[in-house]
Amino acid sequence: MSGSRVDMKIVLLGKEFGGKTSLVERFLHDRFHGEAPYQATIGAAFGAKRIEVVGKSLILGIWDTAGSERYEAMSRIYYRGAKAAIVCYDMTDSESFARVCFWVKELRNNEENCKIYLCGTKKDLVDENKNNRKVDYHMVTDYADEIRAKVFETSAKTGENIRNLFLKIAEDYTMDPVNKQQQEKDTLNLQEPTKKKRCC
Amino acid sequence: MDGGGSDRSQTPSYDSDVPEPGAGGTVILAPTDSYADLTQGWQGSLHEIRRPRHSSGTISEITNRSKPELAGEKQEREKDGELKDKLNELQVTDDEDLSLTSSDETTASKEDEKEGGQTAAVSSGPSASGLTVIESDSEENVQTEAWRSQRKHIFVLSEAGKPIYSRYGKEDKLVTIMGVMQALVSFLQDGNDSLRCLVAGKHKFVFLNRENLNLVAVAKTEDSYHQLLFQLTYVYNQIISVLTYTQLNKIFKQRRNYDLRRLLTGSEKFIDNLLHLMDHEPSFLLGAVRCLPLPSSTRENIAQSIVQNANVKDLVFAILLANNQLITLVRMKKYFLHPSDLHLIINLVNASESFKAAESWTPICLPKFDASGFLHAYVSYLDPGCQTCLLLLTVDRDMFFTLSECRQKIVDRLNRYNCLTAITEALARTSYSISQVGIADLRHFMYKSKSTAQYTSPELDAPYTTKEEQERLFGLYLYLHHRIHSSARPLKILFHVGANETLLGWMTSGFELYTVFGPLVTKTQAITSINKLLKWIKREEDRLFILNAPTF
Ligand SMILES: Nc1nc2c(ncn2[C@@H]2O[C@H](COP(=O)(O)OP(=O)(O)O)[C@@H](O)[C@H]2O)c(=O)[nH]1
Ligand SMILES: [Mg+2]
Numbered sequence: 006m007s008g009s010r011v012d013m014k015i016v017l018l019g020k021e022f023g024g025k026t027s028l029v030e031r032f033l034h035d036r037f038h039g040e041a042p043y044q045a046t047i048g049a050a051f052g053a054k055r056i057e058v059v060g061k062s063l064i065l066g067i068w069d070t071a072g073s074e075r076y077e078a079m080s081r082i083y084y085r086g087a088k089a090a091i092v093c094y095d096m097t098d099s100e101s102f103a104r105v106c107f108w109v110k111e112l113r114n115n116e117e118n119c120k121i122y123l124c125g126t127k128k129d130l131v132d133e134n135k136n137n138r139k140v141d142y143h144m145v146t147d148y149a150d151e152i153r154a155k156v157f158e159t160s161a162k163t164g165e166n167i168r169n170l171f172l173k174i175a176e177d178y179t180m181d182p183v184n185k186q187q188q189e190k191d192t193l194n195l196q197e198p199t200k201k202k203r204c205c
Numbered sequence: 206m207d208g209g210g211s212d213r214s215q216t217p218s219y220d221s222d223v224p225e226p227g228a229g230g231t232v233i234l235a236p237t238d239s240y241a242d243l244t245q246g247w248q249g250s251l252h253e254i255r256r257p258r259h260s261s262g263t264i265s266e267i268t269n270r271s272k273p274e275l276a277g278e279k280q281e282r283e284k285d286g287e288l289k290d291k292l293n294e295l296q297v298t299d300d301e302d303l304s305l306t307s308s309d310e311t312t313a314s315k316e317d318e319k320e321g322g323q324t325a326a327v328s329s330g331p332s333a334s335g336l337t338v339i340e341s342d343s344e345e346n347v348q349t350e351a352w353r354s355q356r357k358h359i360f361v362l363s364e365a366g367k368p369i370y371s372r373y374g375k376e377d378k379l380v381t382i383m384g385v386m387q388a389l390v391s392f393l394q395d396g397n398d399s400l401r402c403l404v405a406g407k408h409k410f411v412f413l414n415r416e417n418l419n420l421v422a423v424a425k426t427e428d429s430y431h432q433l434l435f436q437l438t439y440v441y442n443q444i445i446s447v448l449t450y451t452q453l454n455k456i457f458k459q460r461r462n463y464d465l466r467r468l469l470t471g472s473e474k475f476i477d478n479l480l481h482l483m484d485h486e487p488s489f490l491l492g493a494v495r496c497l498p499l500p501s502s503t504r505e506n507i508a509q510s511i512v513q514n515a516n517v518k519d520l521v522f523a524i525l526l527a528n529n530q531l532i533t534l535v536r537m538k539k540y541f542l543h544p545s546d547l548h549l550i551i552n553l554v555n556a557s558e559s560f561k562a563a564e565s566w567t568p569i570c571l572p573k574f575d576a577s578g579f580l581h582a583y584v585s586y587l588d589p590g591c592q593t594c595l596l597l598l599t600v601d602r603d604m605f606f607t608l609s610e611c612r613q614k615i616v617d618r619l620n621r622y623n624c625l626t627a628i629t630e631a632l633a634r635t636s637y638s639i640s641q642v643g644i645a646d647l648r649h650f651m652y653k654s655k656s657t658a659q660y661t662s663p664e665l666d667a668p669y670t671t672k673e674e675q676e677r678l679f680g681l682y683l684y685l686h687h688r689i690h691s692s693a694r695p696l697k698i699l700f701h702v703g704a705n706e707t708l709l710g711w712m713t714s715g716f717e718l719y720t721v722f723g724p725l726v727t728k729t730q731a732i733t734s735i736n737k738l739l740k741w742i743k744r745e746e747d748r749l750f751i752l753n754a755p756t757f
Binding site: 021026030044045046047048049050051052069071073074075076078079082083 | 447448452467468469470471472474553557558559560562563564565566567568579581582584602603605609
């Protein structure tokens with residue numbers, strides 16, 4: 006889908022192997038490749054999807070980043086101008102939550118208009134066996150309150166909470182007065198070129 | 206029986222005024238010799254595009270070590286004994302930490318956690334922990350056996366001796382080996398004549414010392430010293446490709462003891478894949494690329510689709526690949542892509558399944574083009590079967606959506622002219638078999654046009670149908686290539702009668718030809734045959750080579 010038609014840019018950040026690509030795959034194509042060997046994302050992958058929310062239709066442009074340290078210095082390319090960031094952590098890997106704090110700081114410093122959504126992944130593994138949980142839910146919500154972010158615990162395997170996450174993101178975006186104005190402006194801008202004379 | 210080409214009556218000749226088969230009027234890739242010196246100074250091409258007024262255009266002045274000389278192969282006698290001792294230590298493969306350098310605690314614990322995580326997943330029962338220890342213990346022994354039997358080991362260490370990469374086994378499980386490697390490297394550096402190769406039993410040890418990194422190959426393969434050195438240079442360039450020289454240098458200037466594995470996480474597979482390709486694909490050895498055979502009108506049409514639809518500012522290269530073969534390459538006027546950079550791109554695509562899932566946007570450094578900075582690559586497969594991969598390389602990091610639109614237009618035009626179908630069909634057909642060439646007793650060949658850095662080679666037919674036979678054939682080519690390029694006595698022509706086949710290699714200013722005949726062929730017959738072969742290649746050149754180099 007052509008990028009110029011994207012209404013809202015969303016970026017996924019978080020440690021490599023944290024489940025970002027699977028989450029996007031589930032949302033965009035409603036599928037999960039659990040048995041396939043791990044395929045690290047190179048740089049970042051782009052995908053888009055139309056979503057209906059509060060009577061409006063929005064096209065979400067989603068950037069799924071690699072998350073490896075070597076791309077960190079260049080991550081701005083991917084999150085610049087994003088209206089929402091889904092900062093992922095693997096609920097079964099405590100270290101992945103440490104990276105969340107890194108990304109939150111990075112976003113707060115560079116992209117103040119970007120709303121942050123904390124997203125726990127691989128919930129099915131935790132549901133299967135409580136001992137698999139390595140990131141405490143309340144610890145996350147406390148942190149989320151501090152940085153004024155929302156928390157979602159999701160599973161790409163079962164699909165749990167993933168559509169909700171994106172619906173919430175789209176809804177927050179449309180309800181935000183700043184974006185409403187922006188959208189009106191955009192519509193005006195869009196109308197202008199059509200007034201131009203066309204050769205045929 | 207080796208012929209040095211002194212016998213005039215038995216020397217083939219090729220009129221050097223006539224362009225060699227495969228040489229088009231325009232150059233598509235930077236021309237190379239086989240040993241196109243990978244270690245040459247870097248040009249600052251990125252810099253030039255951004256600031257064309259700077260005529261010098263070199264970003265950083267990088268002092269390179271001089272090219273390896275043949276003298277490097279000689280060993281100093283008095284060092285010999287000590288070296289043997291060091292080598293003997295290599296036989297010891299226990300995991301005892303030699304601690305030549307302070308071990309990095311952060312990585313150690315990181316690794317532990319990873320391991321722990323895996324173990325936990327496998328054995329959750331309370332009694333399992335004891336078992337796990339035993340298991341991992343025996344696993345290590347097995348690993349050691351398998352490890353020792355590997356034919357070509359590659360190690361990368363930092364200057365401070367920290368393990369960065371090992372082709373087989375986890376580099377942090379090989380502390381002893383890495384320690385010995387480092388001891389060897391520094392030992393060898395102590396002598397003013399930096400020694401670069403030594404032979405111990407069946408093994409060749411080859412060292413490449415670059416700024417910040419030391420690379421070591423330990424091989425019991427057919428590869429010559431120079432060929433191994435060449436491969437190490439590729440590994441070095443692969444690392445530069447993910448980090449840039451600038452970043453690598455900055456990191457080690459700040460912290461000599463830095464654990465580079467942190468930054469290379471996820472890119473080990475590129476090095477693994479590169480090493481695998483180099484052991485199987487002649488393109489690296491030849492410093493050339495293979496083109497997907499296509500009717501020239503189709504190829505022309507494909508190139509036009511790109512030229513017309515991707516004519517945007519700051520786009521440097523547009524590359525279309527399928528199955529490690531080049532379909533077309535469109536470049537910005539004035540800039541050339543070096544074959545070794547293209548090899549890294551081919552390796553990137555070959556090693557990454559993830560490009561098949563979605564359009565991607567990734568930084569990539571092409572060491573020959575500019576080692577100091579990143580280009581940005583738009584990568585996307587064009588067909589539903591994910592065979593034809595388009596890469597658009599630009600200096601502008603904000604161009605993704607522009608390029609995404611270009612891609613759509615390119616696909617539309619390619620479909621309009623049925624080009625994607627033509628590519629799929631070309632891929633489904635085998636390229637060509639040696640029987641099509643129709644020369645008795647000629648079993649296989651590799652032909653490289655030097656001025657265009659492209660090569661052609663038939664499919665592997667009988668007797669080279671098993672893995673063992675194919676590896677043996679590759680070994681023959683390594684041998685022929687090595688003999689012809691031997692820097693002590695470079696040869697123009699080499700006729701070699703082996704146990705199972707007869708080899709004839711021929712170098713001219715325009716091409717390199719490596720041929721494999723049945724064992725009974727005479728030199729005169731072989732020479733008649735290669736003259737026929739050259740005529741055949743000339744006839745087929747439209748299909749086998751890219752003769753026109755389109756530019757934006
Ligand atoms: N059980 C389970 N495994 C998951 C889930 N999401 C991802 N994974 C697995 O975790 C690994 C990393 O996932 P990926 O999405 O590629 O991570 P990324 O590097 O953050 O993009 C893969 O092997 C996935 O199959 C999930 O929701 N449940
Ligand atoms: Mg990913």
